Amino acid sequence: MTTTYGITPTRLLTSEWHKLRTVRSTWITALTAAALVLGVGILMGATYTSGGGDADVDTVVLTLYGSQLGAIALAVLGILVTAGEYATGTIRATLTAVPTRTPVLWAKATVYTATVFALSLLTAFATFLTAQVFLDDTDQAASLTDDGVLAALAGNAAGVTLLGLIALGLGAALRSVPGATGAFVGGVLILPEILRTLPYETTETALRYFPTQAVGALGTATPIPGTASPGAALLALTLWAAAALAIPALLLKHRDV
Template sequence: MSTATTTPTSPYRLTSRGILRSEWHKLWTLRSTWIMLGLASVCTVAIGMIAAATYSPDPANEIDPVTYALLGTQIGQVAIAVLGILITAGEYSTGMVRATMAAVPRRLPVLRAKTAMYVTVALGTLLATNFVTFPLAQMFLGGTDLEASLGDPGIARAVAGSAIGTTLIGVMVLGLGSSLRSIPGAIGAYVGGLILLPQLAMMIPNDTVRDLLGYFPLPASESLAAVHTTSGDLSPGAGLLTLCAWAVASLTAAAYLLKRQDV
């Protein structure tokens, strides 16, 4: 007489949906998430309103209506980028990454889940903020040379493009945080490489260098947020492709290091 044996099975199974749910929970339980998103929204609205209320037309300067109304996104962009760093490098500073990688030994699904959650939250927040800020700013800009509405050609595209550009820069910085595994190091690389380096390179009296600077992340994002581009600037489509290339390159490097290095 033979006895049938059964192998016990675990009631828990690792799925993409489960990893996404876990990253979503971690994202919203961090106080820094609320602070950075709130800072980005408040700065965008407040600075946009102040700039619009104090606007004085100057015929000598041609100003883009969307770029001017969304001046606050320059500070909001920093907050969104820091959030990307905290999502990845922050886990290394707290040691939580060990538990995360023990639960997901393949590692790459964690990076994909973090990126997906970040894009969802950052892009949603920025789109809502931008589409609120622009009409509010127009309450003060009506009757000036910057008067415009969301229904005008190119306006809605530029308002949305500003949010998309900032989000893609954030994705690139998220990958940077994952690669460097250090909050101060990633913030330093972001400020030095994306903000200061292009400013210093502009001082080089060389046309080729200045043309190449147009393909850096910040100038590329500015082309997405502008209704009218000037000679030498990237078109919105080229700017979008450039930012996508930067983001993909950063995530590819992060994925490679995540697989090769120990936690």
């Protein structure tokens, strides 16, 4: 009797999780991201003095300054999850096994989201608590029970994860690690800074909902004037990520490997 193994969502997720955790670059980029966030957080806490130039900075923002660097490392991981398979040629075997194609993209996105959110949340909590050891006797002393702190830590993790999903979508669309990396750096990180120089009020308002600015709004315990509300920032980031994934999904249906 021959046993037939069909394609199921569970098996797809298991396959993508196996790929993610067994590739060396995953561990390198993940540990690099966590080390950057934790290292910068400890540095900020150890060198901070009350009444200094950062006295008016939100406590969560101060301790998680390294998230900007960590997010770039995790974005690279997102690009490698998709474009990396095109670079090695293993995507042909994957899409041969799953001829409907798009479930592969959704499985990659799901596994990446769960993994990166868990890592980012754990890193955010560890960094905040470690930095507070140094900040205990300063005007930046805070605890997890303070208003807005837990939401800001979770928001930071969600923002970093969604930013990485945008990178994952770019990798799947462009199918090139260098190309997707350049598009992410140029389009997501640099373009908003260029647009910021334009003397138009509408541009300034629109920039609040660009990915990097939305991430910043999600990771603050105290609302920052001139930024989007956490709810609006989360919605904007979700829409950016959805759009970034929708493009490669369409390309998978209408383009050869």
